[in-house]
Amino acid sequence: MTLLIRGGTVVNADRAFRADVLCEGGKIVAVGENLEAPAHAEVIDAGGQYVMPGGIDPHTHMQLPFMGTVTADDFYTGTAAGLAGGTTTIIDFVIPDPKQRLMDAFQTWRGWAEKAAADYTFHVAVTWWDDTVHEDMGTLVKRHGVNSFKHFMAYKNAIMADDETLVKSFRRALELGAIPTVHAENGELVYQLQRELLAKGIRGPEAHPLSRPPEVEAEAANRAIAIAGVLGTPVYIVHVSCAESLEAITRARARGQRVYGEALAGHLVIDDSVYRDADPEVARAYVMSPPFRSSHHQTALWQGLQGGNLHTTATDHCTFCAGQKGMGADDFTRIPNGCGGVEERMAVVWDAGVNTGRLTPSEFVRVTSTNAAQIFNIYPRKGSVSVGADADVVVWDPQGTRTLSAATQHSKGDFNVFEGRTVRGIPTHTVAAGKLVYANGDLRAERGAGRYVERPAFTGTI
Structure with a gap:
C-alpha cells in the first residue's frame, strides 16, 4: 500500500x-x-x-490475569483503542507466576498477543529467582528480542521481588545488555498499613491511598536506585507518581547515574479526591497503584517532564469493569488495581502539556514516543x-x-478516568x-495486524 x-x-x-x-x-x-x-x-x-511519530505506550497490561480476574481489554481491543488515540506501539508485560519458567510465561503472552491490531513488544517480569531464571533471561535477550525486565517491589505474597532477586536480576540484566524496570513501592510497608486500616474498620476505597503514601513509593525508588548504582546498572522507574520519587531520580541523575522515569497520563491530571467520591463504585474505579496523589505532586511531575528527569508518558492501561472492582466492595485490598487510558493518553498530555505551555510540540513527541523508542532500543525504527x-x-x-x-471510548472498560x-x-x-x-x-483496526517487535540488546557481554 x-x-x-x-x-x-x-x-x-x-x-x-x-x-x-x-x-x-x-x-x-x-x-x-x-x-x-x-x-x-x-x-x-x-x-x-x-x-x-505514532505514540509508544511503554506500560500496558492487556489480557492480564490479576487478583482473581482478567482485564476487560485483550490485545485486540486494547491496541485498537490505542490506534484511535494515536498510539501505534505498546510495550506490555509478561508476568510469570511464582516459580513459573520465564520462557513458559513468555510463550503464553506471545500467543495472547497474536490478535493485536498494533505493534507490540514485551517487558518480562522477574518475580522469583533460581538458575532457570538466569538462563531464561539470556534466552529472551539473545533469541527473542527482549531487552527489559520488570521488578515489582510491591504485592507481597504474590509477585513481589525481594532484595536478593533484585540484585541478582539487575546484575544479570547488565551482563546481557538489558535494562531493569521497577514498580517502586515497599510491599512490606503496604501490607502492614493495609492490615492496620482494616483493623480500624476503614475498608472502603478511601483507604487505598492511605495504605500507599508517597513515602512508601519513595523508599522503594531510593532502594532500587541504590542497588542499580552499586552494580552500575541503568534502571527505569515506572509510573512515578510523587514528588519524593522524582527527587530520588533527580538526585541520582545529578550524580551521573543512568536512571529513567515514567509518568502516567492519569497521575499528571487526576488528584486523590476521586477516592472520596460519594459513589463508592466510582471511587473503586480509580483504584490503581501507585494511587492518584494530591495536586502538588502533579505539579512536580510536570516539572520532571519539563526538566528532563522524567522521560516517558504511559498509561498502565489495565481495565477492570464495575463488577470486577466490586469484588473489593467490603475490603479495599481486594479491589483489582488498574485503570484505562491507552486511547486518551496523547490527547490528555497534549491538552495539559502543550496547550498550557508546559511542553513544546517537539517535547510532546519526545515524551510520548521518541524517548521510549530510544530507551528501549527501537529508535529510529520507531519514534521518528x-x-x-x-x-x-x-x-x-x-x-x-x-x-x-x-x-x-473504544476500550472495553466501562469507566473512563478522564470522564467529561x-x-x-x-x-x-x-x-x-x-x-x-x-x-x-x-476506526479500521484489523485483528492480528500487529507485529511483534524485537528490541536488540544494548552493549553487553552476551
Whole structure:
C-alpha cells in the first residue's frame, strides 16, 4: 500500500518542518516538500495539522490475569483503542507466576498477543529467582528480542521481588545488555498499613491511598536506585507518581547515574479526591497503584517532564469493569488495581502539556514516543518521522476537540478516568505499518495486524 500525507508540519523530537510524507511497504520512503504520489496512492490532506511519530505506550497490561480476574481489554481491543488515540506501539508485560519458567510465561503472552491490531513488544517480569531464571533471561535477550525486565517491589505474597532477586536480576540484566524496570513501592510497608486500616474498620476505597503514601513509593525508588548504582546498572522507574520519587531520580541523575522515569497520563491530571467520591463504585474505579496523589505532586511531575528527569508518558492501561472492582466492595485490598487510558493518553498530555505551555510540540513527541523508542532500543525504527522508519504516523489537529467518555471510548472498560474532560488537540488520522487504521472517527483496526517487535540488546557481554 502506498500512502502520501500531504501539506502538514512534520514534528520530530528535534525539530518541526513543513513536509509531505510518503509511505510504502510499511516504511517511510520519502520526507520532503511537494512529493509526487503514484497514481494508486491514497492521499491524506494534513493541511493545518501536525504529522508526528505514532505514540509508544511503554506500560500496558492487556489480557492480564490479576487478583482473581482478567482485564476487560485483550490485545485486540486494547491496541485498537490505542490506534484511535494515536498510539501505534505498546510495550506490555509478561508476568510469570511464582516459580513459573520465564520462557513458559513468555510463550503464553506471545500467543495472547497474536490478535493485536498494533505493534507490540514485551517487558518480562522477574518475580522469583533460581538458575532457570538466569538462563531464561539470556534466552529472551539473545533469541527473542527482549531487552527489559520488570521488578515489582510491591504485592507481597504474590509477585513481589525481594532484595536478593533484585540484585541478582539487575546484575544479570547488565551482563546481557538489558535494562531493569521497577514498580517502586515497599510491599512490606503496604501490607502492614493495609492490615492496620482494616483493623480500624476503614475498608472502603478511601483507604487505598492511605495504605500507599508517597513515602512508601519513595523508599522503594531510593532502594532500587541504590542497588542499580552499586552494580552500575541503568534502571527505569515506572509510573512515578510523587514528588519524593522524582527527587530520588533527580538526585541520582545529578550524580551521573543512568536512571529513567515514567509518568502516567492519569497521575499528571487526576488528584486523590476521586477516592472520596460519594459513589463508592466510582471511587473503586480509580483504584490503581501507585494511587492518584494530591495536586502538588502533579505539579512536580510536570516539572520532571519539563526538566528532563522524567522521560516517558504511559498509561498502565489495565481495565477492570464495575463488577470486577466490586469484588473489593467490603475490603479495599481486594479491589483489582488498574485503570484505562491507552486511547486518551496523547490527547490528555497534549491538552495539559502543550496547550498550557508546559511542553513544546517537539517535547510532546519526545515524551510520548521518541524517548521510549530510544530507551528501549527501537529508535529510529520507531519514534521518528524519517526515511527508513516504520510508517507509524499520527496526523494531529491542534484545534480539534473531543470530550472523553466511557460512552464513546473504544476500550472495553466501562469507566473512563478522564470522564467529561474536553481536550483540544486530537488525532484525525493514524497510520500503522503504512495502513490507514483511523480516519476522522472511523476506526479500521484489523485483528492480528500487529507485529511483534524485537528490541536488540544494548552493549553487553552476551
